[in-house]
Amino acid sequence: MTHIYPRIARLKTVASFAEHIQSLGINLPFDEEVIPAPDGPLAKPYTGQDGRKIGNRFCILPMEGWDGTRDGNPSELTYRRWRNFGLSGAKLIWGGEATAVRPDGRANPNQLMILDETMGNIENLRLTLVDEHRAHFGSQEDLLIGLQLTHSGRFCRPNDKTRLEPKILYHHPLLDKIFNLPAEIPLLSDTEIEDLIAEFISAAKRAQSIGFDFVDLKHCHGYLGHEFLSAYSRPGAYGGSFENRTRFLREIVSGIRSACPGLLIGVRLSAYDFPPFSPAEGGVGRAVTFQDSNGRYPYAFGGDPERPGQVKLDETIQFLELLESLKINLVNLTAGSPYYNPHTMRPAFFPPCDGYLPPEDPLVGVARNINVAAELKGHFPNIAMIGSSYTYLQDWLPNVAQYVVRTGMIDFVGLGRMVLSYPELPADILGGRPLARRRICRTFSDCTTAPRRGLVSGCYPLDEFYKVSPEAEQLKQIKKTFSPESLT
Numbered sequence: 001m002t003h004i005y006p007r008i009a010r011l012k013t014v015a016s017f018a019e020h021i022q023s024l025g026i027n028l029p030f031d032e033e034v035i036p037a038p039d040g041p042l043a044k045p046y047t048g049q050d051g052r053k054i055g056n057r058f059c060i061l062p063m064e065g066w067d068g069t070r071d072g073n074p075s076e077l078t079y080r081r082w083r084n085f086g087l088s089g090a091k092l093i094w095g096g097e098a099t100a101v102r103p104d105g106r107a108n109p110n111q112l113m114i115l116d117e118t119m120g121n122i123e124n125l126r127l128t129l130v131d132e133h134r135a136h137f138g139s140q141e142d143l144l145i146g147l148q149l150t151h152s153g154r155f156c157r158p159n160d161k162t163r164l165e166p167k168i169l170y171h172h173p174l175l176d177k178i179f180n181l182p183a184e185i186p187l188l189s190d191t192e193i194e195d196l197i198a199e200f201i202s203a204a205k206r207a208q209s210i211g212f213d214f215v216d217l218k219h220c221h222g223y224l225g226h227e228f229l230s231a232y233s234r235p236g237a238y239g240g241s242f243e244n245r246t247r248f249l250r251e252i253v254s255g256i257r258s259a260c261p262g263l264l265i266g267v268r269l270s271a272y273d274f275p276p277f278s279p280a281e282g283g284v285g286r287a288v289t290f291q292d293s294n295g296r297y298p299y300a301f302g303g304d305p306e307r308p309g310q311v312k313l314d315e316t317i318q319f320l321e322l323l324e325s326l327k328i329n330l331v332n333l334t335a336g337s338p339y340y341n342p343h344t345m346r347p348a349f350f351p352p353c354d355g356y357l358p359p360e361d362p363l364v365g366v367a368r369n370i371n372v373a374a375e376l377k378g379h380f381p382n383i384a385m386i387g388s389s390y391t392y393l394q395d396w397l398p399n400v401a402q403y404v405v406r407t408g409m410i411d412f413v414g415l416g417r418m419v420l421s422y423p424e425l426p427a428d429i430l431g432g433r434p435l436a437r438r439r440i441c442r443t444f445s446d447c448t449t450a451p452r453r454g455l456v457s458g459c460y461p462l463d464e465f466y467k468v469s470p471e472a473e474q475l476k477q478i479k480k481t482f483s484p485e486s487l488t
């Protein structure tokens, strides 16, 4: 039943892929032929506003593994993943993975933390990536590496993988209910926010001192930075007006500018959001309906309050104008949240265990994200923009990637899930080698199901390392207990 949509692996010819796109009525252009380095568009270096050269147009998106130690240090599994980021050949490493600025802001007890006690090992992580990259590609000169700084806000689980310990900015009528938040749970106070701002600045100082080129002030996926942007109903200095909802960002930026001269700043942004989705008939996702007293859904930043589930980029554009005025010229665009509308940000054929069957052909989601990013890129030619959610394109990823970069719809193609199953994909595309089809991510979502059930993340279906791990057997047992249709 998942499977009213044709699988990409079966669309083997240009004609069949083009025909399917046409049948969906979406705008998803692609090049028929992909040109390798040195002439291909994906191999062309990018020089940013600050004069820094980035050697090609592939970006590794932040991908955490729920596999750090309890005290916030990387484990062998974390080192292995970062080594793979290095051997991918991508020249822009966006964040590595979500790294908490303080213990109670972790999304899970095994999330990395950037503290005085952990920074030495996080430096080793970066050096491992650089060494691997240099060993394969000869030089690290044109590699740009950032660290993603995060506080997980509403989705903190710092002590127990199954227990939320949320820090919220406002009461959200749907999310509070879906995630069983007690009505009396206090909001983060303005004073606590001020302390947190200071911690982000300290974290940025540490990141700079251990050699990161930039920090990402994460504003996506429902985590704290993103929640500020929709804190329309919050009273006081950090809610309500656009100015107040962006005060958190502006204060961190101002602190970093004075404490860390020379450190670049990037922002990963959910460019739009939708209401939460939940499994309805047959397990297929459907938006939860909600209207406030004015008949609106006013909680989706970049979404249309009058027509929930539609994109409206007015405030997103205003936010990017603000970034530009703050001299932030690195923006990574994503969407929604993995917790309440995962199909927006990582279109998949198979849902994770806490998800729902795709409410649309996943290619529709890919096209939405590509076209939203292109529209934003059109407004901000001087901001280096990275697009996300290309993995679902699978065999056709190189063709779409080349088109969007060649025509300036985006500057960099971000790779998330694909890099777990097939880290060498960018190097193979640039080298003009045929893709290793059996390593192409088919979006089984095991990399999400595993951590949702307390296991480390990784590509269990395709990466030999995880395939034979003890966790693979555990995951198999876990998956026996749910089928997509039973998600309702």
Ligand SMILES: Cc1cc2nc3c(=O)[nH]c(=O)nc-3n(C[C@H](O)[C@H](O)[C@H](O)COP(=O)(O)O)c2cc1C
Residues within 6 Å of the ligand: 061, 062, 063, 064, 065, 096, 097, 098, 148, 220, 221, 268, 334, 345, 346, 347, 388, 389, 390, 391, 392, 414, 415, 416, 417, 418, 447, 448, 457, 458
């Ligand atoms: C296992 C897993 C871990 C992720 N970790 C992070 C993270 O630490 N920070 C972040 O911003 N996004 C994270 N993401 C989202 C990805 O960066 C990316 O946006 C998403 O997978 C869509 O891109 P793709 O289609 O190439 O997979 C994660 C996604 C997955 C599946």
